[in-house]
Amino acid sequence: MYPSSQVELRPWSAMQISALVVVNIIWWMVMLAAIGFGVKYLSQCTVQPFIPIYLVVLGASSLLTMSLTYSSRIWDDGFVGVLIIACMMLLHLFGFAWFIAGTAWVYPIYPPNYTPGVTPxxxxxxxxxxxxxxxxxxxxxxxMFVCGCCCGLLTCCSYVTARDRLIPFRNSFYGATSNFREPTAGDV
Known part of the structure; x- marks a missing residue:
């Protein structure tokens, strides 16, 4: 039996690790580009001046969150590990709220005027x-929401179909193999 802190997990395949590394590298590059575009065009969006700020903060908070995620693997025990996890949780909440705010800034002005001499x-x-x-x-x-709902639905369906096999006959001893049934009041 393993202690609760030592859970044996199935090792990842080389394909899973490679895919995770590629996705992380792409996301790092996209977030660095977001910071770069936000800084470069900071004063060039008069119709909604928060859009470049949104890009800078989104990129910086995402990069900080990913860095803390990597660091949490190094310090997974003790005070530093708890502090890193608490910071990650706060950054995730902030990132989600900032993303909602960015959505409210980006979508309502679609499509904006792209001509630099004309304001806004x-x-x-x-x-x-x-x-x-x-x-x-x-x-x-x-x-992810649709996949999660489908997985939940499949889990519920498999539970419902397996329930009849998992719940034993009410009048029998669980695990018994006999077909013996106790007589009831209607049996003579």
């Missing part, structure tokens, strides 16, 4: 990058 306008690269990132994250959220 928003730089095309900054706006489209924010729009694509926000839409992509919403699509991932919806996909």
């Amino acid at each position: 306008y928003c730089h095309k690269t900054a706006y489209l990058f924010a729009f694509v990132i926000t839409t992509l994250v919403w699509a991932i959220f919806i996909f």
